[in-house]
Amino acid sequence: MRAAIFEEANKPLTIEDVDIIDPRPGEVLVRTSCSGVCHSDLHFIDGLWKLPMSCVLGHEAAGVVEAIGEGVNYVQPGDRVIMSFKPFCGKCYYCLSGKPNLCAAPEFDQAAASRLTWKGKPILQFANVGSFAEMMITTENGLVKIPEEMPMAEAALIGCGVTTGVGAALYTAQVEGGSTVAIIGCGGIGLNIIQGCRIAGAANIIAIDIIDSKLEMATNFGATHTINSKETNLDEAIKEITKGLGVEYAFEAIGAPAAATEAFNIIRPGGTAVVVGMHPLGSDISVPGPYFLQEKKLIGCMYGSTRFREHMPKLIDLYLQDRLDLTSLVSRRLKLEDVNEAFRSMKAGEVARSVLEFT
Ligand SMILES: [Zn+2]
Ligand SMILES: [Zn+2]
Structure with missing residues (x-):
């Protein structure tokens, strides 16, 4: 072959x-x-x-x-x-x-x-x-x-991409209806996290990238806000959108340690940052230790925490109902x-x- x-x-x-x-x-x-x-x-x-x-x-x-x-x-x-x-x-x-x-x-x-x-x-x-x-x-x-x-x-x-991304929102983070979420990186995985958050009923879905065409795609997949972090100060933009609170869930979908740190920094106390990206071998992620006293959570994700025989058919149902693009x-x-x-x-x-x- x-x-x-x-x-x-x-x-x-x-x-x-x-x-x-x-x-x-x-x-x-x-x-x-x-x-x-x-x-x-x-x-x-x-x-x-x-x-x-x-x-x-x-x-x-x-x-x-x-x-x-x-x-x-x-x-x-x-x-x-x-x-x-x-x-x-x-x-x-x-x-x-x-x-x-x-x-x-x-x-x-x-x-x-x-x-x-x-x-x-x-x-x-x-x-x-x-x-x-x-x-x-x-x-x-x-x-x-x-x-x-x-x-x-x-x-x-x-x-891979759909199950990992949608699963990260639905099964790893278990995003609650009405939530405010942010997604750093709007490639194949990031777009699917955005759809997952939309399906979960998140109210504010903030897409973050440095390429405008990707942010446009993010809007088509359900993002309600976009931030070009090359042109805008990310922390300030998040503060403005969330009235100073930070987001409840942030997803890192690049595989870059600095982006994972950023995801942790933009969640509010009690919030959850999910590292979905595949980070280089030998890399370390650095986050400010005292923030754990605010019950901030930093968690990992493998295959969207799914059981594929159970969850892939569920994703197919959502697709066939035009609810998953x-x-x-x-x-x-x-x-x-x-x-x-x-x-x-x-x-x-x-x-x-x-x-x-x-x-
Ligand atoms: Zn893959
Ligand atoms: Zn086994």
């Missing part, structure tokens, strides 16, 4: 012929329909995160089941599915305590290193998905079935060989999401 290979940081991906195994017991082979191009993939290309070996990146995808291994009964060939980059083992402490998004089973890392070969050598399938490829393979517990009426490009985005997130539809162009336009801040379409 054709796949985009990542070999080295700061070099373009190359399209190569890669071998994929037949599904082993418990595994499912999926023909890729669409793959989103997410910022987390870019972190590896930029060298901010490291991988142990050559790899097929891509972790936000939907496709059609091609074949199943022995013992698989959740799906059949022909079923339409969204891939999860966090398969659940169903046996570990986290799975059994209702947090499969934190599943730490080592078997998935081992499996992801044993399914693809290129030039006779094993290469890694990123996050048990590896969707910059014509085919993907995962455990039966790494996908969720979706209905016929769900379009594939929109479905793919639920695989996925179509406007799809800025460009490209082919696999355009993957480097997709990263360029992401870096330039031109798109909410590029989607690679496979035929």
